[in-house]
Amino acid sequence: MEDIGALPWMKSILDKAKFIVKFVTTKPKVLNIFRAHSTLDFPKPSMTRFCYMYIVLDRVLRVRKGLLCTVVAEDWYNIQEVRGGDTLFTQFSVLVMGDDEFWTKGDTLVAAIQSVYNVLRITYMEGSTLSLLYEYIDRIQESIQKVVGLSDIEKTTLCDAVRKRWDWFHKPIHAVAHILHPLWRSEQQFTDIELENSWIDYIMRWSGGDVAILSELETERLQFRSMERYLGQPIARLRENQIASVTWWEKYGVSTPLLRRLALRILSQDCSTGPAERNWSTWALFHTKKGID
Structure with a gap:
């Protein structure tokens, strides 16, 4: 996912999604208004979280209605920074209400990397999933080619990023x-x-x-x-x-x-150390004060 997120045409969309999450989650007043209008919350900012990039973008798109309700709510205009024309608050409002390109392109990107996310999720699952990896890697490029809204160049660069990573680690x-x-x-x-x-x-x-x-x-x-x-x-x-x-x-x-x-x-082999890492984390918790309590 890091390789895909580094592509210039994707990075701008992902940066805007991360800005929305950071803005809402670090400002208590904004977060309270948002939670009053949305049944879903944002994942906690953590760049080490599994497929964090995809999860954040997908969640931002799913809570757009809640974000729109936030910036038109009466409580929003009672915030001092909004009344004072604070740059960040203005940028957030414009992004939520006026940046149609971001929301349209965001939907396209989620559809494009859905197959990549599925493969990574398979590798992170517990159980014997090694035999599924080769087939699903082949299906990624087929899925990307079917996505509507990506140019031929964007499809090619995305497929190349996937293939480059696969060539690097497959045995x-x-x-x-x-x-x-x-x-x-x-x-x-x-x-x-x-x-x-x-x-x-x-x-x-x-x-x-x-x-x-x-x-x-x-x-x-x-x-x-x-x-x-x-x-x-x-x-x-x-x-x-x-x-x-x-x-x-x-x-x-x-x-x-x-x-x-x-x-x-x-x-019978796992695809990755993910399941083992979860076991190690659980075992380590037993030896902490919190685990003992």
């Missing part, structure tokens, strides 16, 4: 997890050079170059692709998108024991 294990997820298996995988290169790179290291293991893996992978024996049972096909991929392999991968062992090893 062969992401592609192998994609290959081994039952929901994504298809003939097209065998013609995808990037997937095949990642598969070969990973299994060569995993097998230690043992030809017998490599041969058995390829044989079992063909069975997986062709949906042979247990892997192609109607109930197995039905459960592809109903249960976790790890559970699916535990139940239906008995006819391909080596591939099953590899799948369970890979698909």
Whole structure:
């Protein structure tokens, strides 16, 4: 999200959204008027919060009615700074009531980065989500291209930012997890050079170059692709998108024991340290005075 937020054409919109949040939350009188006209509040300013940029912009757009009611309320005109023509208060009023470009572009940006937010949310979830990442990264660019309101240049720069970050952190294990997820298996995988290169790179290291293991893996992978024996049972096909991929392999991968062992090893991994960090925070709380009390 930081890479996307640094794009010049996005930064101006995000800066205005952050100005609104900071202005309202740091001025008690304004905050009280706003809360009287809105059922939603602003998230606390915290640049370390997960996807804070997206959350702030989305929330500002959702509470626009409350903001409009704030700057036309009788209590608003009773504030000394408003009567005195304070620059910040004037800037806030103009932004809320008169800057149509900000609100229109804001809606467009939220729609554009919704798919990016979804991917980041998947990586931050608890559970085995590694096998979902590759597919959803591919879908990001498709989603961006469908957004109405972005120019071709803006779509290109946004897609380039996503691709640059993906190229920086993705490893062969992401592609192998994609290959081994039952929901994504298809003939097209065998013609995808990037997937095949990642598969070969990973299994060569995993097998230690043992030809017998490599041969058995390829044989079992063909069975997986062709949906042979247990892997192609109607109930197995039905459960592809109903249960976790790890559970699916535990139940239906008995006819391909080596591939099953590899799948369970890979698909059981988390995407990030997010879940662990939450556990560490909880554990650390136990050792503080507040936690003991």
